[in-house]
Amino acid sequence: MINFKVNEERCIQCGKCVGDCFPRIIAMEQGEYPAILEEEKCIRCQHCLAICPTAAISILGIDPDASMPIAHELPTSHSMETLIKARRSVRKYKKQGLEADVIKRLLETAWHAPTGVNTQGVLFTATMNADVTEALRQEIYTKLGEMLPGLDPEEDDMGIKYMRMSHGAYTKYGVDVILRDAPHILIASTPKSVPTPKEDALIALTSFEIMAQTMGVGTLWNGMLKWCFSDYFPELATRLGVPEDHAIGYSMVFGRPAVQYARTVQRTAPPMNLIEKF
Ligand SMILES: Cc1cc2nc3c(=O)[nH]c(=O)nc-3n(C[C@H](O)[C@H](O)[C@H](O)COP(=O)(O)O)c2cc1C
Ligand code: SF4
Ligand code: SF4
Known part of the structure; x- marks a missing residue:
């Protein structure tokens, strides 16, 4: 109905x-x-x-x-351009976690991202405080310590090479290369059965990231964490509540940045195929 x-x-x-x-x-x-x-x-x-x-x-x-009214409420093109160009991958975070209301508002906004055939299947799995993220961090490094010695270094792929380097940095120097000492992690997963599972998750995370900046929250797209959840230790994702029939689209870490950028970076002109006639 x-x-x-x-x-x-x-x-x-x-x-x-x-x-x-x-x-x-x-x-x-x-x-x-x-x-x-x-x-x-x-x-x-x-x-x-x-x-x-x-x-x-x-x-x-x-x-x-x-519904929220739209007229006269949208950001200007200049403020949107600044937001997109000022976005940086944040690799240093304040220890303290965010207020639950801030996280929920970010997720509720990202939930408005488009999905293929409007299936709205994206599930956000987020750690809500620094303590739970710390417990997860320790478990990841413990599991790496158990897994890595059993692998032949001659056969290391790129992911395992990064994992060896990260595990070494954590155990020798206490440096967390994987979660970057962030107080929160976020996984976007989707049922494997929806028409566009990966795309839906990535668009939702992109929306989360853009909104996050407007609330003073930094983010990092996190491939190493994604490998941990989808390839090395899927049981951790299951324990966090990601359903077995879901594909993990990607992972992020987020929190209040402990760095501040004064200006945008300057990229070269994008490759563009500008078709005038066909
Ligand atoms: C990955 C992806 C693929 C999509 N493909 C189509 C498409 O081929 N044709 C179309 O009309 N809409 C397409 N859409 C738009 C969705 O149908 C739309 O996002 C959804 O109905 C929700 O509407 P809204 O974006 O206005 O909120 C696509 C959306 C996504 C995220
Ligand atoms: S969009 Fe126009 S036709 Fe449709 S319900 Fe509203 S006023 Fe009526
Ligand atoms: S498909 Fe969309 S526009 Fe058409 S009736 Fe359903 S909700 Fe309304």
């Missing part, structure tokens, strides 16, 4: 909801109000609710008046 309702006192019969429905299941006869044709084809995207200029549509039991 998608519970599609049109408030006839508000509807001005503009037809915008009809035109923006991707599976084209909203119809409006001359002089009538919009109606749903094939409910089972609805992908629950809420475009009908979002596009209606008079907030006349409710779907899935959602009150359109409770």
Whole structure:
């Protein structure tokens, strides 16, 4: 049941909801109000609710008046450009964890990222305080200490080489190259059965990262941690609550940065295929 309702006192019969429905299941006869044709084809995207200029549509039991207004609320192109160009991989963090409300707001915002066929299958698994992250950190290095001596160094691939180096740095110098001493980790996983599992997870994490900066939170895309969860110690991901039928899209660490960047980096011009004729 998608519970599609049109408030006839508000509807001005503009037809915008009809035109923006991707599976084209909203119809409006001359002089009538919009109606749903094939409910089972609805992908629950809420475009009908979002596009209606008079907030006349409710779907899935959602009150359109409770949506955030968009007009005059978007960041300027300059502030967005600064945000994207000022993003840095943060490798030094303050020890103290973030308030739970901050983490939940970041995740709730990232949850609005697009997903293939609107499946909304991304599961965020986050450590909520520095103590639980510390326990995880110690377990990862302990497990590496058990695993690495049994492997033939002649056959090390890139991942294992990094793991040997990281384990050595941690045990000899107390330097945490894998989690970078961050107070939080984040895994985005998706059911393997959704149409675009990897993409959905990566887009969600990208959204998380962009929003994080606006709240003074630094992030690091973390390939070494991802290897630990998906290749070396999948039982750790399971213990954290990642379901067995999920694929791990990627992992991040995050927290308050202990570094501050004064300016953006300067990259060379991007490779561009700019097609003028075809
Ligand atoms: C990886 C990926 C692939 C997608 N492929 C298509 C596509 O081929 N055609 C299309 O119309 N929409 C496509 N979409 C858009 C989704 O259907 C859309 O994100 C979803 O319905 C939610 O709507 P929203 O992005 O407006 O929130 C894709 C989205 C993602 C993330
Ligand atoms: S939620 Fe999306 S697919 Fe469903 S009726 Fe509205 S616009 Fe169409
Ligand atoms: S977009 Fe809103 S006002 Fe326009 S036809 Fe649909 S329900 Fe009516």
